[in-house]
Amino acid sequence: MDCFAETEGKRAHDPLYQRRAATTPATGVPVDDVDSVVDVPGAVIVGAGPAGLAVSAMLGLGGVAYVILERCGCIASLWRHRTYDRLCLHLPKRFCELPLMPFPVSFPEYPTRDQFLEYLESYARRFAVEPVFRRAVISAEYDGESWWVYTKEVITAAVGGEQAVLGCTMTVYRSKWLVVATGENAEPVVPEIEGAGRFKGQMMHSSEYRNGDGYAGKRVLVVGCGNSGMEVCLDLCNHNARASMVVRDTVHVLPREMLGRSTFGLSMWLLRWLPVQTVDRLLLLMSRLVIGDTARLSIARPSLGPLELKAVSGKTPVLDVGTLAKIKSGNIKVSTEAF
Template sequence: QLTPAAFIHDVMDCFAEAEGKRSHDPLYCNPHSPPATGFPVDNIPVPVVIVGAGPAGLGMAALLGEAGVPYKLLERCSCIGSLWRHRTYDRLCLHLPKQFCELPLMPFPKSFPTYPARDQFLEYLESYARRFNIEPQFRQAVVSAEFNGDFWWIRTKEVTSLPIGGEQDTYSGKTTLYRCKWLVVATGENAEPAVPEIEGTGRFKGQLMHSCEYRSGAGYAGKQVLVVGCGNSGMEVSLDLANHNAITSMVVRGTLHVLPREMLGCSTFGISLWLLRWFPVQAVDRFLLMMARFIMGDTTNIGITRPSLGPMELKGVSGKTPVLDVGTIAKIKSGSINV
């Protein structure tokens, strides 16, 4: 059986052989010629470029390093796991058990709880980087990536200021050009805040923020707060505000699947994975919805209507993940959160 390391080495050998043959082909254009930029740049050849030093980028770097494949890991911030470090609220914990969230070749410490907290997860990422000697190129923002049929040309600029709230980065004049055969984009699906255009926000006199700027409800006791959105972030921000005695309301735009984080003493996610190995997705969805109704009741009664497709089928069709409840539903039922 071919191991991952052997597979990567075989691919790299094929790449080296092909490059050697092409150098003797009179009809083959020179792939080492960088695209015209109009300004001086550093030109760095490397087999693999990874963009993003979050969990996915670190995992890829570790696997490549263990296989002996050179790479460059580019990160626009000054630390690893920047989204977890700078754009998350204080009470954040993993919503899935740690065994489902560990990176390749290194499990979480046994001393960590089933659902590690944000700081514990960051500690794990730092330990992971040290163990596999991962040294990202920090403050390198990728501003363009072009593929000429044989190579990727990755242009970066050095970041001098990186605002948290979604404003534009500021750059120095330092520009670097990387030439690579493989480009791995590991920037994360939630890397940039999405703020909807809402009529009248310019006249709103109160505080307006995205969830990536929210830290804690400690300063909101007795204040009226409207949370727009009811995904995992919206649900948990609403819960945190209610726990700090804010007058909390939450806007639910469409249909939504909410499942308890655990069923029968086990992770809902783990149960779902096990069931999907043996049963059709529709049968698994029927079981999940039956258990959710038994544990949480009919969510329609609290203003949350479920989609016609089941949670797992909807995930497969649209990519929309069901919300895992960590206490918000109980707060809605008690009247602490208005939907």
């Protein structure tokens, strides 16, 4: 870490710093409130999840200086704190490994959440990736020469058995490059539901759900038919909850495996020889043979094929791991009513 120079007294010695002190950054936080500035002669990486770890490892091997910032106190915090207990990778492990380090041979084809976390911890140790923890990035600006990355650290201490907030410090990291590796699901999205404030039951985002313990015999409504919604419904059903699901939009549901191969692996193989629209038609034909017509289950498909839709909109197909069977048996109810 000796390649990083933490510069105190920056206000007095840096003309650029003085020039910026006359203005207020996009964060709304005056530069005068900054406690210190850290010069990074390389890259600042935001997020210590899989992408952030991979970028850090490759930069380190290439001799490029970097600092990796993580708002929580551990790597892969979303995987560790915002996932349900039964979660396994939906893709075969060979498609999920990080550069230069395959998964252990002993791991199953679809590793569990805990196995994936174990793999990420091993990866960080192997490539000596040491994030700066509890540094939340609140904004970043580029001045034509450098990135100014504003971070905040909340300082807490145990007081009377609880964590008390003692204050916070603000540090600015100035670097040549900025890599944002915060993930596409870093922040929960909760729709506005009319009358939600009058609802007396429990409401939660899927990132807060852990398992179906305590839901046996209870009516539970899951809003959304993505991979999380489908699997949460399955888990609730397996715990004897009376689960229903609201499907507000069209969605592609595919079996996780077809013809003895993973659907994703089969797709990648077909794309080597065929255009994406042709591969989509083949996937939908085989999917209909394996799981039937999902429209009969009130789950309509989009007009674009699953791979083309992913390419143009980022919307990921759902890989079924057992939920459709519960819908067909009537154990999970599906509604398309808007709210």
